[in-house]
Amino acid sequence: MxxxxxxxxxxxxxxxxxxxxxxxxxxxxxxxxxxxxxxxxxxxxxxxxxxxxxxxxxxxxxxxxxxxxxxxxxxxxxxxxxxxxxxxxxxxxxxxxxxxxxxxxxxxxxxxxxxxxxxxxxxxxxxxxxxxxxxxxxxxxxxxxxxxxxxxxxxxxxxxxxxxxxxxxxxxxxxxxxxxxxxxxxxxxxxxxxxxxxxxxxxxRPVAGAGAQVPRQLPALPRSFVGRSDELAALTTLLEDEERPNGLVVIGGPGGIGKTWLALRWAHDNVHRFPAGQLFVDLRGFSSDGLPMSPAVATRGFLQSFGLTPDRIPADPHAQAALFRSIVADKALLILLDNAVDTEQVIPLLPGSASCAVVVTSRSRLPGLTTGHGARPLFLDVLNDREARALLTDRLGTTRVDAEPAVVDELVEFCRGFPLALSIVAGNAATHQGASLAGLAAELHEAGVEALDSADPAASLPAVFSWSHQALTGDEAEAVVLVGLAPGPDIGLRAAASLVGTTVARARTLLRGLEQKSLVGHDGAGRYRMHDLVRRYLTESARDEADIDALRRVVDFYLHTAHAADELLDPHREAIQVAPVTPGCLPLRFRDEAAALAWLDDEHTCVLAAQRLAVELGWHPAAVQFALALHTFHWRVGRLDDQVTMGCLGLVAAERTGSPAVRALAHRQLAEAYALQGRHTEAVDHLQRALPLAERFGDPSGQAHVLRILAWAQSEQGEIRLALENILRTLRLFQSAEDEEWEARALNQTAWYFALMGRHEQAAPFAASALDLHRRHRNRNGEALSLAIQGFLAHQAGRHPDALRLCEQGLAMLRELGNSYFVAQVEDILGHVHVALGDREAARRCWQDAHDLYRVQNRTEKAERSQRLLDGLAT
Structure with a gap:
């Protein structure tokens, strides 16, 4: 100790x-x-x-x-x-x-x-x-x-x-x-x-709704917070207005002025006023990549904080915002929207209830919120000299400050009360305990920190960053630049270790040093985030060869870890040929499916950013493989829009490779994403491009997968005969390749299409063979679908009790696997079975569940059809 x-x-x-x-x-x-x-x-x-x-x-x-x-x-x-x-x-x-x-x-x-x-x-x-x-x-x-x-x-x-x-x-x-x-x-x-x-x-006992999940998202308090007593009092006054209690306040000011620190200090001091919880999001309004967070992304995060799983969140942003307003209505809730870029970014995140308090921070004063939504403005200026000295004293200790009071006055003068600049000065002084403050002040002069005298303090902060950067150790200086270049809004410890090319323990030490010098922040949950001004300064120079190597390591980390997660989620799916991992990269392995799902959920934004970086840097095979590795996760949890986005990026990368095999694969992956969404015309268009490419390359397996997806898209469009012809071709190709796992899936599809055509006797042996093969290969997802298909056949044959038993067995397995996509379809079938058994209430529950899932998954036609079935029950 x-x-x-x-x-x-x-x-x-x-x-x-x-x-x-x-x-x-x-x-x-x-x-x-x-x-x-x-x-x-x-x-x-x-x-x-x-x-x-x-x-x-x-x-x-x-x-x-x-x-x-x-x-x-x-x-x-x-x-x-x-x-x-x-x-x-x-x-x-x-x-x-x-x-x-x-x-x-x-x-x-x-x-x-x-x-x-x-x-x-x-x-x-x-x-x-x-x-x-x-x-x-x-x-x-x-x-x-x-x-x-x-x-x-x-x-x-x-x-x-x-x-x-x-x-x-x-x-x-x-x-x-x-x-x-x-x-x-x-x-x-x-x-x-x-x-x-x-x-x-x-x-x-505290009062809370039965089963309510109370979000407590406030980040930790800043290590040093001094002064601002007038601003804290003003914020309290604005939010406690008797005529407009728990209102809307915009804290404005230049970057690094301490807007977030003030908001967090007030929020932690007043947490007792908000028993329904506290929400926080960094909207990345002035981030280095110029891409502010979409309000829909922020809304989705808020909805998940109340316990909603992704498959229960509507795909439409307006529906998400409406659901958010419904959930927070009449709750005593604090919503802290940090680093907003403009009024349009904030409006969808505003509650409709006066019971909520909303604090927005932004470098803009957001006049649209003031004039259109009655926001109260609070503009934040620099610290006064007394507060600036108190901040340095808090960080350096009274003994050291009292030993060189004139130099401390000089440091305060140079920093002009800018909280971020003061923190950097204090961090360097604390790091060099043996150095005099006078020596550090002389270095400050040499680094040109006099630029802080500018009327616009934000414009002169790069000089402070430059001085701070020069004071880092060699390893810290390299690490801070790399963290600034990393894809995504933040980074976990293991990804950072891969980025820097070191051990996890060493990476933790480096990041802790950078945190102490105010160059990165740590959220307490193992994630590190760099202030956007620091990131902008550090990424101004072009990436050199060492940086490219580092970025390759971190891209490989996200790709190989996502691939490992995908193998756990569906060990029976088509194999992905991922290139060997780059030396120095430390991808994760997972103990079970739950851990894999949790990582994919936590790192989702960073994985998407890593794919974009791979496209930007010309690592085209990796960009294509990202779309493959996220496929199972996306359709299982209902993030079909994200899979389409990744598929489009993968296709861009594939076209640049010039390889017919890679292009065929990318077209096929994008087609499958479109088909999952019910966008079958677009799916068929890409499949028709993929098939000749696969044939030209001489890839029977690729041809089989193209035909498999084509059959599916055709069946969803009602072209059952064409679908049957193509799935029978697919089946023969998989059988010729002795690929029993994919043969089993093709058998399931064949049985389904025969069943849709009313040819029950021909469907039954295919369904039975599929069930045997799926059980032999321990594919529970395939087994569940086989049981559901057999249940459908029993229903069509009038054996409704058997149909109920088989469909419920399959449904239970799909729910256990978290496969919400096929849960919807089996619930759809079960509704018809219950109607045949005379249980209209059970049918209503099944079709309502199916309808809700179809809507969340953006499968519009199926949602409309299930609504018609529900309407029919009501007549």
């Missing part, structure tokens, strides 16, 4: 392995348990966004003592950490013998903690250990069937647990704590087997 002479308010966390010294545990068992405990803690802390590496921790034998950084929200240790620990302990216990299994006692408190060269001295630490040793806590764990018992101090319960929106405070029990000289009250909870809510304490 690093030692300093200072005192700071910290969350204190202690955890202990119950029965660590049990006679059953040999030394080897204890070593396993001890190692597992640290792995569980590291994993759980990182899982909730409270980086283990950023905490101070000490080993206390069978216990671990942790001091959490002050900026980490205390609520995480009640709302998220206990469940993360429970899950990690359960996974450990599942794979270890009884002698190595773990049960934990956990204690929480917070208070002032003093550091010196000898360690930590604090009553808060002593109290936390007394809570951990309390007899009632040991008894609670002994009586519980779970693996974790939690005790908090009375202070922590009153200030944190009582206000939780995740945990019910009424499930905690107060107990006396009598340990050594300590006599106090603790509050015990059992996260994995909670006590029943105590009626006597029901009043402490």
């Amino acid at each position: 690093e030692r300093h002479r200072y005192s700071v308010h910290r969350t204190v966390f202690v955890v202990d392995v119950e029965g660590f010294g049990d006679r059953r545990r040999t030394n080897s068992h204890q070593l396993v348990v001890r190692a597992a405990l640290y792995e569980i803690l590291r994993h759980s802390f990182d899982e909730i966004g409270a980086s283990w590496a950023d905490c101070d921790h000490e080993d206390r034998g069978d216990a671990v003592f942790v001091l959490v950084p002050a900026q980490v929200p205390k609520a995480l240790f009640v709302d998220a950490l206990p469940q993360a620990l429970v899950a990690a302990v359960a996974e450990h216990n599942r794979t270890h013998p009884s002698e190595e299994r773990i049960r934990l006692r956990m204690a929480l408190h917070a208070g002032e903690v003093a550091y010196d060269e000898h360690g930590v001295a604090a009553a808060a630490v002593n109290l936390t250990f007394r809570l951990l040793d309390a007899a009632p806590l040991r008894a609670a764990l002994a009586e519980s069937p779970g693996v974790l018992a939690l005790v908090t101090s009375d202070w922590f319960f009153e200030d944190v647990v009582r206000h939780s929106r995740v945990v019910d405070p009424a499930t905690f029990r107060p107990v006396p704590v009598q340990v050594k000289e300590t006599s106090t009250v603790g509050w015990i909870g059992l996260p994995d087997h909670p006590y029943p809510p105590d009626p006597a304490r029901q009043a402490i």
Whole structure:
């Protein structure tokens, strides 16, 4: 633990392995348990966004003592950490013998903690250990069937647990704590087997809608925030206007002036006023690539924060905005829209309810919001000299500032009260602890920071960036330029390691150094974001050869990781021939489908940006392969528009290769994306281009896939005979190639088209063969479709109970796989089965579900047809 002479308010966390010294545990068992405990803690802390590496921790034998950084929200240790620990302990216990299994006692408190060269001295630490040793806590764990018992101090319960929106405070029990000289009250909870809510304490339970998901999206507070008391008071006044409570305020000012810091400071100070949650989005209005975030993207992110999955979000931006306004209506909600480019970008994100407060930050004053929507403007100017000095003092310490007061005055004068410039100056001074401030001021003169005297401070900030860049170590200087060049709005640690061409640990060190010097930001969830002004400055120069190598590594990271995720989502799909990974690239592998889906969802924007970068830099095969690697994810979760976009970019890249095989593949992929959306005319057009290319190249497998998709598009247009002819050609090609997995899919399609033509006897053997092959190859998706087709055949033959059983089996499997695309179609069939069985209410539910999914997936014709079926039930 690093030692300093200072005192700071910290969350204190202690955890202990119950029965660590049990006679059953040999030394080897204890070593396993001890190692597992640290792995569980590291994993759980990182899982909730409270980086283990950023905490101070000490080993206390069978216990671990942790001091959490002050900026980490205390609520995480009640709302998220206990469940993360429970899950990690359960996974450990599942794979270890009884002698190595773990049960934990956990204690929480917070208070002032003093550091010196000898360690930590604090009553808060002593109290936390007394809570951990309390007899009632040991008894609670002994009586519980779970693996974790939690005790908090009375202070922590009153200030944190009582206000939780995740945990019910009424499930905690107060107990006396009598340990050594300590006599106090603790509050015990059992996260994995909670006590029943105590009626006597029901009043402490927070009010929230049943099943409501409360978003808390505010980023962490800035490390140093001083002054701005007048602006904070003004913001409160504007938002608490009795005639227009919780109104709309626009914070305007030049880039780097501290608009976001002010908004976040006020938001964190007033979080109690918004029990329905806090939403935050960076709209990237003045980003280096000149591409502000679309309002539809921001709206979709907000909808997902309320628990809506992508397949439940309408494709139309106007419908998304309307749904957002419906959800937030009458909620006491704070919406912070950061870095807006213009009024048009903001309007779709405004709620229709006066119960919400909206704070917008922008370099523009957004007069359209003021005149058209009654926004209250708050323009932010530079810090005054007193506030600027206070900022430097906060960052450098009183001793160092008092030692050279005249030089500090000079630094303040040079920075002209510009918060970002002051932070960079302070960061460099803090990095060079042995250097005098006078020497640093002289370097500032030499770097031309006098440009900050400009009437437009934003225009002179590049001089500050240049000086800051020169003060970096060689590795940091290289890393900061590369992060500025990286595709996407932010970057994860593993992608950054690939970009820089180093280990994950080294990348973390470099990024932490850049964060400390105010050149990148860290959101607490493992993602790093660069201020757009810093990015613009760093990317002015042309990319050199070393930069191209780095960009190739990060593009490969996204491509190979997306490919690994795709293989988990559909191991039976057409193989993608991805080039070997570039040396220094560190692509991820996934333990299961859920992890693959989570990564694709989290990194989706960056993966799309990586494909665009591949096209820009002429890496055409990679650009085509991105569209292939995202195909399964996009159609499974209903992001069909994104698949069309990637398919179009892939086709642009393919045309530039001049390869008939690559062009055929790109046309086919784009055609399949169009067909999934129901845009069959466009799909057929691209397939008709792909087929002669595949034939010319002599690619039987490619021909088979073109014919397969063509048959599908034709069947959706009602051309069943043509579809049957083409799928039979496809089937013969797959059989000739002895490709049983794709033969099974072609058999499914053949059975379906025979069924649509009413030729049940001919359809049945194809469906049975498909089911056998899918089961042989353990393709659950194909098996589910085979069952659904057999159910449809049974329905047409009048065997409606059999049809119901088979379709419901297939539907359950598709839902388990998260395949919303085919769930809609099977629900469609089931509606007809229920009508035949006389259950019109069940039919209505099925067709309503199908209709909703068709709309989300932008399958307009099918949505209209299902609506007609629903209308027919109502007559």
